[in-house]
Structure formats: structure tokens, C-alpha cells
Amino acid sequence: MPERLAGLRAAAASGAAPRLAGELRALFERIAERPDKVQWVQRALAADLPGEPDAALARACAAVAAAIDAEPATFDRLGYHNRQHFCEVALTAHGLCLLNRLGxxxxxxVHLAALVHDVVHEGIPQPAFAQERASVEHVRPLLRAAGVSNAQVERLMALVLATAPGPGTAFMAAACDAHVGPVKGLPAGTSAGGP
Structure with missing residues (x-):
């Protein structure tokens, strides 16, 4: 299974953004017609981890992917926030993790947040963070059954909240400021990506 993402890993190691984008696009096309696409991506990501995985997080990722694939009528009802979107977000997030050499x-x-971030999505704008919070709450029984710790669920919630359009960027900037201080050269409450 690791060979599935060998091109993505090599592109990230090279640091060449166009090459990484090309590898991602090829993967997106490869999974488009798979009936088990979310589980396929989750297994490929798990096999490509750089070290010893956390068993509870591994079980949670597998359980969430299986739950999404088990309900294609639910998760493919929207033109954009569908199972292909979950896969594309997870693969892109993995590429960013590789580029940044995350542990x-x-x-x-990050993989779990990518899988969870739009589990509850109505296809229309909702109040800030409503769908993101609902998504984490929706999978909370799966997280508990997998043995994910409360601290990890809190980290997951922060990552999923950061995916909210608009307020997610400000939320992450404030969280970063609180934990590590403002980025040198940028005003407090901003990130390198904007306010």
C-alpha cells in the first residue's frame, strides 16, 4: 500500500509545489470512481505514516472512513461536500503534513480532521462553527469506541473548527497567538495567510 502515495511523498520531499499538485491531481482522478474511496484513501494514508501510529487514532480514522463510505447516499448528495471532497482534503492535508515534516x-x-470536517454539512451557510462542531459531535461515539483521549478530541475539535470558511482563519490565528505568541512581523490575530 505505501506505493500508492510514493509519488506524493517524493514530490513533497522535493519541495516542488507544481510537482506536488500534479501528484495530488493524479490521485484525485484515480479515486473518483472507487466505491470505497474514503477507506482506500484512509488505508493509503495510514500506510504512509512516517513512524509508529497512535492505535486509537488509527482505529478512529478507519471507523470514520468506513462510516462515510457506508452511506454514499448521505455523503454524495451534495455536489461539492461529498466523499470525493473528503478524499481530496485528506490527501492534500497529507501532502502538507509531508512538506512540513509533521510527526x-x-x-x-490532521488526517482525522480532514475526514471529520464536513461530516455534517447542510450545503448552505450556517452560523460560524455550527457545522464543524456538529461534525465532531456526530463522530464522537466512533472516537470514544476507538479509545481516542479527551485531549485528542479537543485537538481534533480545534483542527476542525479551523476549517470553517472565514472565521476559521481568525480562530487559528488567535489560537496560535495564545499558544506560541504572534508571528514575528505580523500583528497579533493574523496569520501568514491573512487576517
Missing amino acids: TVATQL
Whole structure:
């Protein structure tokens, strides 16, 4: 299974963004027609982890992927927020984890956030963070059954909240400021990507 993402890993190691984008696009096309696409991507990501995985996070990722694939009528009802979207977000997030050389557990949390971030999505704008919070709450029984710790669920919630359009960027900037201080040269409450 690791060979599935060998091109993505090599592109990330080279640091060449166009090459990484090309590898991602090829993967997106490869999974488009798979009936088990979310589980296929989850297994490929798990096999490509750089070290010893956290067993509870591994079980949670597998359970969430299986739950999404088990309900294609639910998760493919929207033109954009569908199972292909979950896969594309997870693969892109993995590419970013590789580029930034994140550790195994941090990468697993990012994978889980990518899978969870739109589990509850109505296809229309909702109040800030409503769908993101609902998504984490929806999978909370799976997380508990997998043995994910409360601290990891809190980290997951923060990552999923950061995916909210608009307020997610400000939320992450404030969280970063609170934990590590403002980025040198940028005003407090901003990130390198904007306010």
C-alpha cells in the first residue's frame, strides 16, 4: 500500500509545489470512481505514516472512513461536500503534513480532521462553527469506541473548527497567538495567510 502515495511523498520531499499538485491531481482522478474511496484513501494514508501510529487514532480514522463510505447516499448528495471532497482534503492535508515534516501523531490528527470536517454539512451557510462542531459531535461515539483521549478530541475539535470558511482563519490565528505568541512581523490575530 505505501506505493500508492510514493509519488506524493517524493514530490513533497522535493519541495516542488507544481510537482506536488500534479501528484495530488493524479490521485484525485484515480479515486473518483472507487466505491470505497474514503477507506482506500484512509488505508493509503495510514500506510504512509512516517513512524509508529497512535492505535486509537488509527482505529478512529478507519471507523470514520468506513462510516462515510457506508452511506454514499448521505455523503454524495451534495455536489461539492461529498466523499470525493473528503478524499481530496485528506490527501492534500497529507501532502502538507509531508512538506512540513509533521510527526506521526500530529499527521494522524490532521488526517482525522480532514475526514471529520464536513461530516455534517447542510450545503448552505450556517452560523460560524455550527457545522464543524456538529461534525465532531456526530463522530464522537466512533472516537470514544476507538479509545481516542479527551485531549485528542479537543485537538481534533480545534483542527476542525479551523476549517470553517472565514472565521476559521481568525480562530487559528488567535489560537496560535495564545499558544506560541504572534508571528514575528505580523500583528497579533493574523496569520501568514491573512487576517
